[in-house]
Amino acid sequence: MTPLGWVFMLSSVSFVLGLTTFCFYRVLVSHVEPPEDDNAPGREDERSPSEGVG
Amino acid sequence: MTTDEIPRPRAESEERWSSKIGVILAVAGSAVGLGNFLRFPGQAVENGGGAFMIPYVIALVFLGIPIGWAEWTMARYGGHKGFHSSPAVLGAIGGGRTTRYLGVLGLLVPLVIYMYYVVIETWCMRYAWDYLTGGIQLGDDPSRFSEGAGDHFAAVSGVRGTGAHFLERLAPWILVTVVNVWFVGRGISKGIERVSRLGMPLMALCACIVLGRVLTLGTPDPNFPERNVLGGLGYMWNPNLSQLADFKTWLAAAAQVFFSLSVGFGVIINYASYLRRKDDVVLSGLTAASTNETFEVVFGGLITIPAAFIFLGASGAAGGTFGLGFQTLPVVFEHMGPSGRFFGFVWFLMLFLAALTSSLSMLQPVVAFVCEALGVSRARAVAFTSAPALLGSLWVLYQSEDLVALDTMDFWVGTLGIFLFATVQIVIFGWIFGVERGISEAHHGALIRIPRVYRYIMKYVAPTYLLVVLVGFCFQSLPGYVQAIFDNHVVAWTLAGLALVIAGLLLLTRQLEVRLRAAGLDVDGELDEVAPPRRTT
Numbered sequence: 163m164t165p166l167g168w169v170f171m172l173s174s175v176s177f178v179l180g181l182t183t184f185c186f187y188r189v190l191v192s193h194v195e196p197p198e199d200d201n202a203p204g205r206e207d208e209r210s211p212s213e214g215v216g
Numbered sequence: 217m218t219t220d221e222i223p224r225p226r227a228e229s230e231e232r233w234s235s236k237i238g239v240i241l242a243v244a245g246s247a248v249g250l251g252n253f254l255r256f257p258g259q260a261v262e263n264g265g266g267a268f269m270i271p272y273v274i275a276l277v278f279l280g281i282p283i284g285w286a287e288w289t290m291a292r293y294g295g296h297k298g299f300h301s302s303p304a305v306l307g308a309i310g311g312g313r314t315t316r317y318l319g320v321l322g323l324l325v326p327l328v329i330y331m332y333y334v335v336i337e338t339w340c341m342r343y344a345w346d347y348l349t350g351g352i353q354l355g356d357d358p359s360r361f362s363e364g365a366g367d368h369f370a371a372v373s374g375v376r377g378t379g380a381h382f383l384e385r386l387a388p389w390i391l392v393t394v395v396n397v398w399f400v401g402r403g404i405s406k407g408i409e410r411v412s413r414l415g416m417p418l419m420a421l422c423a424c425i426v427l428g429r430v431l432t433l434g435t436p437d438p439n440f441p442e443r444n445v446l447g448g449l450g451y452m453w454n455p456n457l458s459q460l461a462d463f464k465t466w467l468a469a470a471a472q473v474f475f476s477l478s479v480g481f482g483v484i485i486n487y488a489s490y491l492r493r494k495d496d497v498v499l500s501g502l503t504a505a506s507t508n509e510t511f512e513v514v515f516g517g518l519i520t521i522p523a524a525f526i527f528l529g530a531s532g533a534a535g536g537t538f539g540l541g542f543q544t545l546p547v548v549f550e551h552m553g554p555s556g557r558f559f560g561f562v563w564f565l566m567l568f569l570a571a572l573t574s575s576l577s578m579l580q581p582v583v584a585f586v587c588e589a590l591g592v593s594r595a596r597a598v599a600f601t602s603a604p605a606l607l608g609s610l611w612v613l614y615q616s617e618d619l620v621a622l623d624t625m626d627f628w629v630g631t632l633g634i635f636l637f638a639t640v641q642i643v644i645f646g647w648i649f650g651v652e653r654g655i656s657e658a659h660h661g662a663l664i665r666i667p668r669v670y671r672y673i674m675k676y677v678a679p680t681y682l683l684v685v686l687v688g689f690c691f692q693s694l695p696g697y698v699q700a701i702f703d704n705h706v707v708a709w710t711l712a713g714l715a716l717v718i719a720g721l722l723l724l725t726r727q728l729e730v731r732l733r734a735a736g737l738d739v740d741g742e743l744d745e746v747a748p749p750r751r752t753t
Contacts (some may be wrong), residue, residue: 163446163447163449163450163453163454164450164454166266166454166455167265167266167449167450167453167454167455168453169266170265170266170267170269170453170454170455171266171449171452171453171517173269174266174269174273174453174513174517175513175514175517175518177273178506178509178510178513178514179510179514181502181506181509182503182506182507182509182510185499185502185503185506185507186503188499188503188663188664189236189237189240189499189500189503189663190237192236192496192499192663
């Protein structure tokens with residue numbers, strides 16, 4: 163295993179694991195809304211694009 | 217007409233995912249398959265080792281993730297109008313008959329891939345069962361382990377002759393088929409979601425067990441001191457940067473990302489149509505993709521090739537997907553001694569679960585389509601869908617010599633079909649639906665935002681990238697497969713069968729259009745429910 167091999171392996175694994183951890187963290191901590199009828203008046207545009215968390 | 221007044225069909229519209237995690241795991245479960253564990257490491261070793269990751273990550277960022285986002289977004293949009301099948305969703309998105317009929321590709325791909333995938337799934341189950349019961353014996357002479365593994369694979373797959381070991385292979389195939397049909401028949405949340413919620417963590421556990429064993433193998437044979445864990449990892453990951461100058465490396469990386477993520481598969485466009493309008497699609501799409509990448513890069517990249525190298529050296533760590541998975545790895549497990557039987561069982565159980573969560577996802581889009589087109593119950597739609605699926609699968613099971621039928625379906629539909637459908641989808645999203653409107657729709661309920669640069673990537677880069685890959689792939693592989701039509705009658709009959717399937721799907725799409733129009737639905741997407749694009753920062 164060469165030093166460059168280590169670099170490629172560790173950076174690839176870290177990138178993938180980091181991305182997955184970030185994604186699942188954001189999914190799990192996101193506000194869980196109770197199931198409602200999404201056709202109910204006033205619900206449709208409750209969250210606008212500008213409200214997205216980024 | 218307002219959103220509230222738009223009529224929606226009943227039956228399938230009442231289906232919903234029970235949780236956000238459920239749909240993410242179901243999409244990831246559909247994507248994670250044998251390719252993650254067997255195809256990826258083989259491709260990496262052949263195309264520059266660690267250096268392969270450079271074009272791989274570029275393809276992931278510029279091709280896989282944006283097309284995935286487009287699919288999730290279009291599906292949720294169509295689902296909100298009450299559509300769950302690829303033709304209905306793309307008809308509404310693309311605003312007409314042409315895109316509706318192009319949507320047939322989103323049914324053809326999963327249906328035909330199911331036909332051969334369930335056969336491979338049967339092999340995985342047979343291997344897991346054989347390891348559990350001691351039914352796999354490679355002999356006492358280590359020099360003849362490979363021969364024994366080849367014989368076992370021939371018995372399980374029938375690769376050495378048409379119909380070889382047919383009755384012996386039929387019983388497990390029936391069992392696997394019944395399992396698939398039963399779970400799909402139970403519906404989205406009670407069937408597919410439950411299997412994915414249980415199967416995905418179990419798959420990860422199995423992978424961790426095998427990975428833990430591989431990384432602690434040390435140097436099992438003192439006669440070959442270079443064959444150790446670090447040697448195995450080096451064989452997989454040491455970069456050959458000169459390979460980056462070869463177009464084939466970039467082509468292989470793009471194809472691997474593409475097939476692995478299951479974009480253009482016809483699955484996401486059905487699965488995400490069961491989301492509510494306020495449900496997030498951006499983070500969900502990214503999470504499903506990253507989950508798939510974890511199985512591919514971490515487990516696929518650290519288990520298969522290093523394990524084979526440690527016991528068999530560089531020559532043993534080569535081979536295609538089936539050779540590596542079903543012939544090389546059994547030899548590796550045999551070299552592990554008594555514990556090899558346990559690790560062999562865990563490994564093939566994991567492959568079986570990966571195949572099961574994928575095969576379930578392949579029946580579902582067609583079942584939803586039949587429900588919509590004929591207005592029948594889910595149970596009847598499952599029966600209706602199962603008939604051609606089982607006939608096609610039986611054809612693959614019987615025409616087992618050199619796996620010609622399987623290979624033909626895999627190339628024409630499982631490879632070219634996926635490329636074509638993904639191209640169709642990204643062009644419809646970026647150029648017909650409109651990229652600004654599409655991203656605005658994606659941001660509805662989004663938990664993270666799509667970076668602005670993706671407007672250009674989705675409109676220009678991804679379609680161009682895809683077309684270059686498609687042309688390169690055709691240039692590389694098409695001539696041989698076209699010649700095979702004239703040289704091999706099994707290939708010709710297989711393609712004739714596929715033509716019949718296409719004809720049937722086109723007829724049903726015609727019926728779908730008639731039925732949805734009669735119900736007064738927004739078939740051509742003329743009633744825009746999407747807010748006009750807003751300037752975002």
